[in-house]
Amino acid sequence: AQSVTxxxxxxxxxxxxxxxxxxxxxxxATPYLFWYVQSxxxxxxxxxxxxxxxxxxxxxxxxxAEFKRSQSSFNLRKPSVxxxxxxxxxxxxxxxxxxYQLIWGAGTKLIIKP
Amino acid sequence: NAGVTQTPKFQVLKTGQSMTLQxxxxxxxxYMSWYRQDPGMGLRLIHYSVGAGITDQGEVPNGYNxxxxxxxxxPLRLLSAAPSQTSxxxxxxxxxxxxxxxxxxxxxxxxxx
Numbered sequence: 001a002q003s004v005t006x007x008x009x010x011x012x013x014x015x016x017x018x019x020x021x022x023x024x025x026x027x028x029a030t031p032y033l034f035w036y037v038q039s040x041x042x043x044x045x046x047x048x049x050x051x052x053x054x055x056x057x058x059x060x061x062x063x064x065a066e067f068k069r070s071q072s073s074f075n076l077r078k079p080s081v082x083x084x085x086x087x088x089x090x091x092x093x094x095x096x097x098x099x100y101q102l103i104w105g106a107g108t109k110l111i112i113k114p
Numbered sequence: 115n116a117g118v119t120q121t122p123k124f125q126v127l128k129t130g131q132s133m134t135l136q137x138x139x140x141x142x143x144x145y146m147s148w149y150r151q152d153p154g155m156g157l158r159l160i161h162y163s164v165g166a167g168i169t170d171q172g173e174v175p176n177g178y179n180x181x182x183x184x185x186x187x188x189p190l191r192l193l194s195a196a197p198s199q200t201s202x203x204x205x206x207x208x209x210x211x212x213x214x215x216x217x218x219x220x221x222x223x224x225x226x227x
Contacts, residue, residue: 004156009154032212032213041221042220043204043218043219044204044206044216044218045218046215046216049213090156092157094212101173102216104158105156106154106155107154107156
């Protein structure tokens with residue numbers, strides 16, 4: 001069965017520091033992968049997605065993610081975080097079959113220290 | 115474009131009561147879905163629809179009912195509310211199922227006493 005793991009429930013980073021949020025998935029073939037962000041009290045917004053091709057994907061708000069097949073990972077990165085990046089981040093995985101469902105990770109809450 | 119709208123934003127129910135959470139989108143999206151979000155569990159799919167007149171169950175459908183009579187609207191009905199249904203509910207839509215970006219509503223925070 002497909003699964004998505006976000007190992008870190010919370011991450012605290014100083015403003016201006018770099019960020020990496022981890023996402024590992026379990027799936028037999030190449031999945032399609034998403035990162036969404038949820039600001040406090042709001043719905044989710046897509047940051048970026050990967051289907052095929054270049055394994056380094058650029059997204060909105062200065063985020064990028066790298067697909068590593070050998071590690072079954074799709075980690076999210078940002079070189080320098082801003083206080084406005086404080087939010088919860090969700091990784092999601094979909095499969096290229098008739099199943100329309102995305103499998104979601106439990107989320108990582110990002111806390112920014114001033 | 116209003117995007118995806120949900121009403122109400124907050125609701126408190128007593129055990130056994132029924133209610134309908136409303137969801138509408140104005141983007142002409144075929145695919146709509148309902149999720150519930152619980153702490154530490156991410157999003158879990160309740161029901162989804164790939165077009166008007168077509169609905170199917172997701173991961174956690176028990177206690178919920180949906181219908182899709184129009185492209186725009188996808189209401190979620192709680193038949194007999196239980197405390198286990200206390201959660202935040204999100205409606206989402208996308209042009210098609212699968213790879214397309216999902217657009218989320220602002221959520222409904224439901225408490226069942």
